[in-house]
Amino acid sequence: MPQGTKNILLRLDPELAERLQAVAEVEGRSVSDVAREAITELVQSRRTDKRFVRMLEESLARHERTLDLLREDDDQ
Numbered sequence: 001m002p003q004g005t006k007n008i009l010l011r012l013d014p015e016l017a018e019r020l021q022a023v024a025e026v027e028g029r030s031v032s033d034v035a036r037e038a039i040t041e042l043v044q045s046r047r048t049d050k051r052f053v054r055m056l057e058e059s060l061a062r063h064e065r066t067l068d069l070l071r072e073d074d075d076q
Helices: 014-027 031-047 050-075
Strands: none
Touching: 014 031
16 A cells, blocks of 8 residues: 555445445455545546536636635735
């Protein structure tokens, strides 16, 4: 496992947790390893997902406007 890892709490419904455990057992891997792989694949797919990138850009624009509003108060 890479150094500097971060522990997170992941809540799954019981059926999904059982399926995840089954995949891990069949592959001879830990549940954490299988979950890490799935999360990595999801994050990678989002990087090239046009809809996600658009949502991210819209979110950044909203935050930029908010920062501008907060900075205006400093100028007064």
